[in-house]
Amino acid sequence: MKCCRCFFPWLSDEQGEPEEVPQVPTFEDNLQRRCFSEASRQLIGREDCLFGIGQWKQDEEAELKQDYENLWEGIEQTIRKSLQPLDQSEQGALKEAVLAIQQEEEQDMRWEESEEQKRPDWRPQRFRYAHDSLLEEMVTERMQEAEPYPGGGSSVESELIGLGRRIKLDMLQVARQVRGCYPGNVGVCQVYIRFYHQAFRARLTELSEFGLDQPDCTHLLSWTNQHYPSILQEPELASEVNIKLLEPLLPADVLRSLEEQYLEHRETELKKCVQNALQMAEQAWRGGATQMIDGCYFSPLAIDIIQCVDGNLKSCQAVLGDDLTHTHTHKLLATLTLFFRSYQDFLEKVMKQSGAHSRPVVMANLTCLRQFREFVTGEASFPKDVRTTCVSLVTNMRDGCHAHLTSIIHQNLKESYRKLWSHNWLQNSERVCEQLQGGLNTHLQDLTALDYTSRQELLGVLHEEVLLEYVRRMMKRKIKLKDKQQQEQAARALCSDNQDIQTVFIQAGSTEGWISRVLPELAELLKIQDPDTIHLQLLTLTRELPDISVSHVSALLQLRCGLSDRDYPITDSPWQLGRLHCFFYGVK
Structure with a gap:
């Protein structure tokens, strides 16, 4: 008979003591x-065994x-x-x-296929529902325990910052460690x-019902x-959070009421700002002092107003966002x-005063008007009709100045x-033009301010007006160009004056430079002797100077003895918009 060592070799001397069989962890161990x-x-597994045999003990x-x-x-707890x-x-x-919750959810689904009386009374467990309820409870507690930010200006602002910091830090924790x-x-x-979102929304709604003062209304918005x-x-949240699935933070009627309160405040502040700036400009004018910076007359009015308007627009954009x-x-x-309408009234009052101080004030405000025009035309947020109205008002004021x-x-x-x-x-056009040049130079020197x-x-406006006055004097027909010599002399003088x-x-x-072609064209008409060429030049004038009329041509032809518009009939050109139209419209 073989000994027991033959059947159980681990008991042999060669193998030493028998190996200990590892124990399977119990439920308590795993827990x-x-x-x-x-x-x-x-x-x-125990549940399947217990309820699968159809008989079990209540204590089990x-x-x-x-x-x-x-x-x-x-x-x-985890x-x-x-x-x-x-x-x-x-x-x-x-x-x-999380894995255990998934397993329990799957077990719930398996039991759903069984008759209710055969299920354990704890099925379905609904661990996923319990999990979500637990998260909601945790979030609610953490939002309630959020510490107000100590640097806030008011209790509402401090609380909002504290809640916002809590949301941000917790959500970053979820994205960085929990999500995986x-x-x-x-x-x-x-x-x-x-x-x-639900907790923050509930708190914002509560705060909005308190009748917020303006600063707190701004913070809430x-x-x-x-x-x-x-x-x-x-960045860590944007791809994980679908904002479209979240409710608006505030009910529409509450949000609209807060926005109206905020905009009324901003409108009031803007009115105060522009009124104060205009009052300061008027006080400076009546005080008789005009600032000079880098040799130029200067008024801070435009800068003050633009900063005020721009600041209010940016504040509204920051507070209201896409709303x-x-x-x-x-x-x-x-x-x-x-x-701008009040500003126009102010400038008209300045220009009605004949005192020596009015001119520097007008010059300083020309710079303001340019700055206003650049701001209005360059600000994309301006509604089209507001921009059109403002540009029209500024242009009228500039032209008036x-x-x-x-x-x-x-x-x-x-x-x-x-x-x-x-x-x-x-007889002596050079001397006459020199006198005109001397007067012009004196005044143009003053414009360096x-x-x-x-x-x-x-300068462009003045240049046009000087030539306009020149042509007006020309068409008064104080002299008659009796012969070719006088006609050529007058044409040369006309070109020389134009150049000077x-x-x-x-x-x-x-x-x-556009206006410099007017006088040479008129000079050409004076010196041409050939009748056909005169007719061609008239056609050229009507093409080059499309705003010239029959009365203008008649006055030009009458400068030359023996010529009239009856000899060279032309159709009265339609008045066209453009700079030359404005020029010849002023020639009476």
Whole structure:
């Protein structure tokens, strides 16, 4: 007979002591080690055995039910730590908890196919529902415990900042550590943000019912439209959170009421700002002092107003965000239109005063008008009708200032103008033009106190008006060009005067060259002798100077003895818009 060592070789001397068979961890072991998925599988196996045979003892059922409760308690404790920094062990436990929840959900689904009386009384467990309810409870508690930000200006602002910081930090924790513990199809970031959104929405609605003062109204709108959405746009959250699935933070009627309160405040502040700026400008004018910067007359009015308007627009954009509508902007900028009308009244009062101080004030405000025009035309947020109205008002004011400044110059040049196209001019045109040039140079030197761009604009206007006065004097027909010699002499003088006047303005800084072709064209008509060529030149004039009329041609032809418009009939050209139209329209 063989000995027992033949049947059990591990008992032989060669093998030494028998190896200890590893023990399978019990449910309690797995629960203690937070191996929740294995613990869940064990309970499911026991449940299947117990209820599969159709007969079981009540004490076994009670024990199994208690174990399930212990399992959920362990899972709950692990999940409650999710929003704290997690080490690898904690992350592993959370993964186990999530896996166990999935297994229990699958077991619920299997039991749904069985008759209700055959199911355990704890089925369905609804661990996923319990999980979501737990997250909602956790979020609610954390939002209630959020510390107000100590640097806030008011209790509302401090609370909003504190709540916002809580949401941001917790959601970043979810994105960085918690999300990896859940399957992708769970969308755990979306689950968490839904609960944070609900809690934040409830608190904002409560605050809005308190009758907020203006600063707190602004803070509430800023968080609604800007700060809170910016949290959801954090790079780590943007791809995980679908904003479209979230309710508006505030009910539509509440939001509209707050926006109206905010816009009324901004409109009031803007009105105060522009009124104060205009009052300061008027006080400076009445005080008789005009600032000079870099040798140019200067008024801070445009800078003050533009900064005020721009600041209000940017504040509205920051507070209202995408809710800043065309209607909102239109209402706010209506204040600017009203300001320009008051500003126009102010400039008219200045120009009605004949004192020596009016001219520097007008020159300083020409710079302001240029700055206003650049701002209005360059600001994309301006509604089209507001921009059109503002540009029209600014242009009218600029033209009025130009007319005021040039009228003073023309008044002082009246004696020089009177000598043009007289017998004295025909005999000595150079001397007459030199006198005109000298007067012009004196006045143009004074215009150096304008900023460069405004000076160029005014020089262009003055150049046109000087030539307009020149042609007007020419068409008064004080002299008759009796023969070819006088006609050629007058044509040469006309071209020479044109060149001299052009030189004066170019040296002064003018870049307007279009008007310089008017006098040479008229000079050509004076010196041509051939009747057919005269007719061709008239046709050229009507083409080059499309605003010239029959009365203009008649006056030109009558400068030459023996010619009239009856000899060279032309059709009266249609008046066209353009600079030459404006020029010849002024020739009477």
